[in-house]
Amino acid sequence: MSTHTERSREPAIRVQNIEKSYKELHVLKGVDLEVARGSIFALLGSNGAGKTTVVRILSTLLKADGGSASVNGYDVASQAGDVRESISLTGQFAAVDEVLTGRENLILVARLRHLNNPGTVADDLLARFSLTDAGGRKAATYSGGMRRRLDISMSLIGNPPVIFLDEPTTGLDPQARIEVWDAVKELARNGTTVLLTTQYLDEAEQLADRIAILHQGRIIVNGTLAELKALLPPAKVEYVEKQPTLEDVFFAVVGDNGSAGTTGTTTTSPAGTDK
């Protein structure tokens, strides 16, 4: 269809008006987003907002009911095989084999991907994710953070240009989260495009070049951290200026308890102007 050069000018991910229902439950009501090559994009949303549904559609595990989406220039519906060769997916629940060692897990995936030197690939990834010492131990003995890092490193085998991370740090302690964040930053430094989903606002704030909030079936806000913060003018209280946090922006656009609230609008009245 399109040539290699045409494809490489396309954004890494393009989603246009995607709709998806599970029976009568209308989860995605026209989702649009674009992710530039080599950037980190965070899709934020409450439980049940539809983040995993978006990721499953983009990774060809699920068909959308309407709209279109492309990954690495390939259409997810008509070129699913090319999409699968362009991506890796680290799901919401770690896909590590507990009985194998970390190194054996990596070698297994490298063999499945028909690489010539699975041992070298495994050792390089163990080093890159600070798992060299733990590489010979069964994954069952790993901490949550180590398991997540192993999971992410497994998804890098074969150097896919686009990776999806569905809630990469849910359930991890603060130290393990920082380790995973470092691993994700390392990916982007190497030119990989990352789309991650998260419920943690600080995670998006730490990692993402752009942040989108999925709420009631639509993207209600999409921008850089600075753009999102600019949605809420600094609150003025007795000459002291307070910068809004991403959390303030999130609750202002989503509504205080994450369920009620505004849809389809990103404007809020400046705090401190109403007397």
Ligand SMILES: Nc1ncnc2c1ncn2[C@@H]1O[C@H](COP(=O)(O)OP(=O)(O)OP(=O)(O)O)[C@@H](O)[C@H]1O
């Ligand atoms: N296979 C399915 N069949 C029916 N309903 C589903 C199915 N998968 C998801 N849903 C529903 O669709 C909605 C969106 O689910 P999804 O898993 O995409 O949300 P999420 O944003 O990833 O949530 P979480 O933060 O809890 O992971 C939820 O209400 C969920 O119950």
Ligand SMILES: [Mg+2]
């Ligand atoms: Mg999910």
